[in-house]
Amino acid sequence: MSRHDLTRHAAVRQQQRCIPPLVVDWLLSYGRRDPSSGAVKVRFDRRGRRELAREVGERAVSLMSKYLNAALVVDRDTDRVITVEWLH
Template structure:
């Protein structure tokens, strides 16, 4: 993760655990030259299978409504909470 990505995650109260889950289980979309990882329905299903229902409920929907933009070299450039849906082609 880049220094800017760590700073954004800290400012937005997104724990490194969530960023790690995005990198491991998140769905991918390309947006403005970067790869964007987010939790869609299938990614949440994979998370539920891996973590279980109780842990997923403890994480909460707000933390699952996050995304990470990944740049060159698979470095997380920024993370944020999703306020609206991501536009996909």
């Protein structure tokens, strides 16, 4: 399980959408944060992917590449994950 604070809703959505806890950790550490209606949307951009690859290795990123279109919605004040989603 992720070491980060997820709401019950986020935990359910993470499981339903088959997004591994490791990806949530990566998003929170390397994702780009964009304001989104009272919250913050966190997603991977090119810079974040490069930083992630430098940290964990190209091979690991390549093996997990199908999960790099995942995103989080995070409470702006508490940094608690509100939901986990796929970007379309």
